Amino acid sequence: MKDRLFDEKRGSLGKDFINNLHILFKTATIHDLKNVALNSTVDKAIEFISLLLNSEDSFSVKMIQEHLFIDDVKIKVSIENFLASMFLIEEMKKRGIGSITFSTHLSPDELKRFIYAFINTNLKSSGPFDELINKLESLAITRITIDRIKEDAEHFDHVLEDSREMAKRIYFKTLSAASEIMESAKLKNTASIKKAKRLVQSMVDLMLHEESTLLGLTTLKAYDEYTYNHSVNVSILSIAMGQRLGYHRRELGELGMATLFHDIGKIDLPLELLNKPSEFTPEEWQVMRTHPINGVKTLLRLKGLQEQAIRMIMASFEHHLTYDLSGYPKLATPRRISLFGRITTIADCYDALTSARIYNRTPFIPDKALSFMMKKSNTAFDPILLKIFINVVGIYPVGTLLLLNTRELGVVTKANQIPVNIHRPRIKLITDSQGNEIDGEVIDLSENHYKSIIQSLDHRKYGIDISKYFL
Numbered sequence: 001m002k003d004r005l006f007d008e009k010r011g012s013l014g015k016d017f018i019n020n021l022h023i024l025f026k027t028a029t030i031h032d033l034k035n036v037a038l039n040s041t042v043d044k045a046i047e048f049i050s051l052l053l054n055s056e057d058s059f060s061v062k063m064i065q066e067h068l069f070i071d072d073v074k075i076k077v078s079i080e081n082f083l084a085s086m087f088l089i090e091e092m093k094k095r096g097i098g099s100i101t102f103s104t105h106l107s108p109d110e111l112k113r114f115i116y117a118f119i120n121t122n123l124k125s126s127g128p129f130d131e132l133i134n135k136l137e138s139l140a141i142t143r144i145t146i147d148r149i150k151e152d153a154e155h156f157d158h159v160l161e162d163s164r165e166m167a168k169r170i171y172f173k174t175l176s177a178a179s180e181i182m183e184s185a186k187l188k189n190t191a192s193i194k195k196a197k198r199l200v201q202s203m204v205d206l207m208l209h210e211e212s213t214l215l216g217l218t219t220l221k222a223y224d225e226y227t228y229n230h231s232v233n234v235s236i237l238s239i240a241m242g243q244r245l246g247y248h249r250r251e252l253g254e255l256g257m258a259t260l261f262h263d264i265g266k267i268d269l270p271l272e273l274l275n276k277p278s279e280f281t282p283e284e285w286q287v288m289r290t291h292p293i294n295g296v297k298t299l300l301r302l303k304g305l306q307e308q309a310i311r312m313i314m315a316s317f318e319h320h321l322t323y324d325l326s327g328y329p330k331l332a333t334p335r336r337i338s339l340f341g342r343i344t345t346i347a348d349c350y351d352a353l354t355s356a357r358i359y360n361r362t363p364f365i366p367d368k369a370l371s372f373m374m375k376k377s378n379t380a381f382d383p384i385l386l387k388i389f390i391n392v393v394g395i396y397p398v399g400t401l402l403l404l405n406t407r408e409l410g411v412v413t414k415a416n417q418i419p420v421n422i423h424r425p426r427i428k429l430i431t432d433s434q435g436n437e438i439d440g441e442v443i444d445l446s447e448n449h450y451k452s453i454i455q456s457l458d459h460r461k462y463g464i465d466i467s468k469y470f471l
């Protein structure tokens, strides 16, 4: 137990250190060696290094099969450090580096010199690794050393693991592409949507083999004022629905894009409003309700929209109209909402209900959100589409915390697609019957008849971070 706690502490320190290195490399590409802008990040890095040394002589940041380790402790990927980890892995790969070792008595100055040598490696040379080694030697850098990637460590033979990793990567890349586009739309720049389009198409392709991994990632409900996370989740949930509806690859891509930007109209809303911790006043609601139309205007300014423009515009315009048109904006003449619009409404509402939005009371746990939505079938939601949605996510959606008859706790990892077994999903056990946290096995409740579900629980009350089981 002590070891595990120690590992966890080291893991989280490692995470912070990787983030810090990311900032350091990025800052160094903008400013030169003498610039003071670098100093505080360098000092911070030295602090992390001394904590990680923990009175040993050295420690290493290793890259093994696309994962980062601090010595033997794997750095878990989370939403806060994904981009930083990805950056470091890519940059190490480009230089053929398998590990970087930091030794005691490293001075801020030596660290700085290392950073500049690292970023200025000529990647086009025949051997960037050798070039960097020589450079470190000529700069008398001895307290940071590098080792080559070991060929066998690079070898991947686990296809399944691969596509799962790929799903995570695509999720976070889509997240950052969506935020880039929205941020630049906010500044009234013309952002190109090409990158986002490519990423959404990859999500569509992955959905065939990795649907439950992608659905699992929608349990990430990080709060950010412009709801980027929410946008990616809604996109994934919608693509999964579109697949059940028999959409083709290209149509699924269009649906994914339309839903990814359904809330783009929020970028012009004042932050104080989006961050308001209490209920909105009627006047504030009025402002909030402008986002679907504002979204239409913003979308018209984006570059490279072409033929899918209309469907994206519809998703933004229609997603709060509701099935019976009792939502907003108010229409002068009633009209039928497009299929894209009706799909977006369902995926949007589900993700919003299960997220801790700042103006949203306590969020619903997944299965309770579904029963709440079922009550509005035929009024707020298209009843047939809602049934399809429940078929996609299951009665107990991926990420639901369950209490079993054995008093063990489990997290749903996959919904059961067979209708008679829809109550018996696949779960991962996360505690034993005494309540001790375990890295338990994954069991299919439709095959294991000794275990059954007593009830779903609110993971927040138990202080359990559900998304960690999907990262």
Ligand SMILES: [Fe+2]
Residues within 6 Å of the ligand: 262, 263, 291, 319, 320
């Ligand atoms: Fe919205």
Ligand SMILES: [Fe+2]
Residues within 6 Å of the ligand: 230, 262, 263, 348, 352
């Ligand atoms: Fe939304």
